[in-house]
Amino acid sequence: MSSLVQSVDWLAIAPPTVAAGVGLVVLVADLFLAESRKPVLGWIAVAGLAAAALMLLPLLDADRSTFCLVGDTEVCSYTADRFTLVIQFLVLGGALLSALLSVTALKDSGKWLPEGEYWFLFLSSAAGAALLPASRDLATLVVALEVASLPAFALVGLRHGDRRSSEAALKFFLSSVTATAVSLLGISFVYAATGTLHLTRVAERIQDVDGQLVTLAQTGVVLTLVGFAFKTAAVPFHFWVPDTYVGAPLPIAAYLSVIGKAVGFSGLILVTVVALPSYADAWAPALAVLAALTMTAGNVGALRQQSTRAYSAVRLLAWSSVGQAGYLLVPIAAAGYSDDPEKSVGSTLAYALMYGAVNLGAFAVAALVGRAHRLNRVADYRGLYAARPLTALLMGFFLLCLAGLPPGVIGLFAKVTVFAAAVHAGLGWLAVVMAVNVVIALVYYLRWTALLFRAPETAPDGEAAAHRLPAPLTAALALTGVLGIALSGAPQLVLRFTETGLF
DSSP: OOOSOOOOOTTTTHHHHHHHHHHHHHHHHHHHSOGGGTTHHHHHHHHHHHHHHHTTGGGSSSOEEEEEOSSOTTSEEEEEOHHHHHHHHHHHHHHHHHHHHHHHHHHHHTTSSOHHHHHHHHHHHHHHHHHGGGBOBHHHHHHHHHHHHHHHHHHHTOSTTOHHHHHHHHHHHHHHHHHHHHHHHHHHHHHHHHSOOBHHHHHHHGGGOOGGGHHHHHHHHHHHHHHHHHHTTOTTSOTTHHHHHHHSOHHHHHHIIIIIHHHHHHHHHIIIIIIOGGGHHHHHHHHHHHHHHHHHHHHHHHHTOOTTSTTHHHHHHHHHHHHHHHHHHHHHHHHTTOSOHHHHHHHHHHHHHHHHHHHHHHHHHHHHHHHHOTTOOGGGGTTHHHHOHHHHHHHHHHHHHHHTOTTOHHHHHHHHHHHHHHHHTTOHHHHHHHHHHHHHHHHHHHHHHHHHTSOOSSOOOHHHHHSOOOHHHHHHHHHHHHHHHHHHHOTHHHHHHTOOOOO
16 A cells, blocks of 8 residues: 655755745744844845745756655646746746845835835745746646735735725736636636546546536636636736736836736646647637737737826836737747647747846836836936936837847847747737737837937936935846846847746
């Protein structure tokens, strides 16, 4: 008789475990630290996220799995393969950069943001986000999704006495809870039809479901996909994004724009490509249509933003992130048509890494400008080059990367990769829609870039221009800038790194 006692591969689960452990340390330390020493919690969180990211290095050599079935060690609930490591690198790296932005934001906010609660919630969300790509059963997948999402609701609404923050948190909460309820209902139907929650076994059994349960299985598949469409901010489930980004503290908006997407898209990939490949004829066309609608709605929404409107810079980045979500959906849809779905999934991961680096850089510049201009309008960026030449050059580079124009080679390479995935899968119409949307996006990205180098309406404040940037903000700008420039010089490294091991 086989033993029911299993050994846990602690090295495999180290990245999310370290993040969660440091979150508990911060929570306890907050009880004993004097108010004047609370800023040290931020540096503990930054160090913890860096340590969690470093724990990925020992996992690069081979796939590792744990929490496996007693009778079948090939079926596990947690797997640290290449797909997992790429997403965990994006999640923990993005969380680290967002934490650096948060250190400055918390210092500037005074008493409006409680530091202990902020860092505990932040690290808890990061731990859930790091757990999700390793999840290989539907129960663990949903738990990880909610561990990543629930603290994020609180972070969005954490600013005391801010009506916009509370309203943003409510919209975010209601949309996400609806998504979770729909997903859980769908997953329960899939479980009832197949008798298993493990993704690989679902893939095997759902092809041979009893005739009486076929309708139940099909309904479960549809509901599960609808729930994840909410999480990825795909149209028509994108309405919460602009108000949530504006109402949230800026580092949390940056966090949601990158880590939130990584969570949603990695979950969507696991559910569609790994658990439901036999239903590709249903989910692939649906995702292709969602991709077209999402990129169009996002880019048109960004194009309509008025530069003098309050918080228009953050709103533009929010609508831009919806458009980018559409691009990220393209290779996932292509995986349903392609003979090589692994390559299509790799295209999504490559695009996500490239987008994450430059988008966090753009939010870092927005955080800098927001310190001097509370309303953070696009018009406030006029003449930035005259006041801060290096910052303006970095912002121009990030915007050109997002637009896919040289010298932002990394952005161009990312879009070509996604475009190629659509063409190779026979989705010519989707490639055309994407090309049209890229042209639309050029208008607002170039308009913003040009504004950086125009003459300022008033003479730049020499004292403000000479004022030294906070060290955490400088570090975030430097890291994103170096990463973007390095990858623009060798973008092929991203594709090699994102070769997945899902199959």
